[in-house]
Amino acid sequence: MSLLLVENISASYGATQALFGVSLSVDEGQVLALMGRNGMGKSTTVKTICRLLPLSGGRICVSGQDTARLAAHRLAQLGVGLVPEGRRCFASLTVRENLIAAARPGHWDEARVAQLFPRLRERRDQRASSLSGGEQQMLAIGRALMTNPRLLILDEATEGLAPIVRQEIWAAIAKLKQETGMAILLVDKSLKELAQVADQAVILQRGKDVWQGAMSALDHDTTTRYLGV
Secondary structure, eight states: OOSEEEEEEEEEEEEEEEEEEEEEEOOOEEEEEEEEEETHHHHHHHHHTSSSSOEEEEEETTTTTTTTTHHHHHHHHTTTTEEOOTOOTTTTTTHHHHHHHTTSSSOOHHHHHHHOHHHHHHTTTTTGGGGGGGHHHHHHHHHHHOOOOSEEEEETTTTTTTTTHEEEEEEHHHHHHHHHHOOOEOSSSHHHHHHOOOSSEEEEEETTEOOOOOOGGHHHHHHHHOOOO
């Protein structure tokens, strides 16, 4: 059974349909890359999975449970942790307060998050608003890990960051895969880095999934056609 199963989902912004039958699945311990050019439905898919946008068709299941009628916060209780696009840290709270705000018992605690991102230990008592963009991204990932998820969803986790910080984020993602066996759904444009951590890939175009398969099977013609690289 897939940890996350998305079957033929549709979603709209008002009268404008944005998703047209998207399907994907993520198994325990698997890393899935969700790719596509800007505006093709990646973040919309994440929002729909996380109950931040109404599902207008299809089915989404987490650990076999249909989530169509669940409130967004109930997904965390099912083991889904979201690192949203744009980070969205609680600006007025300290690093520690951000981390413990939605913490749940389990493997991930403040000490383990600090091992993954030592800068957060150094900034422990600083307000999130005083952090750099890269540090805020580390905090957003740490906050999601503190919910002790079985599935971690990262929506554009490296976008707009300095190259050295991007390397730190990718190293952390690789460490999560290697050492925890956590299932991860990654939305990103960095094909080179995705190829090093992702097992499977789904490509979206205009709100539809147009390619699915092993990351190792993604060839030059497909990336040129759908990703423009």
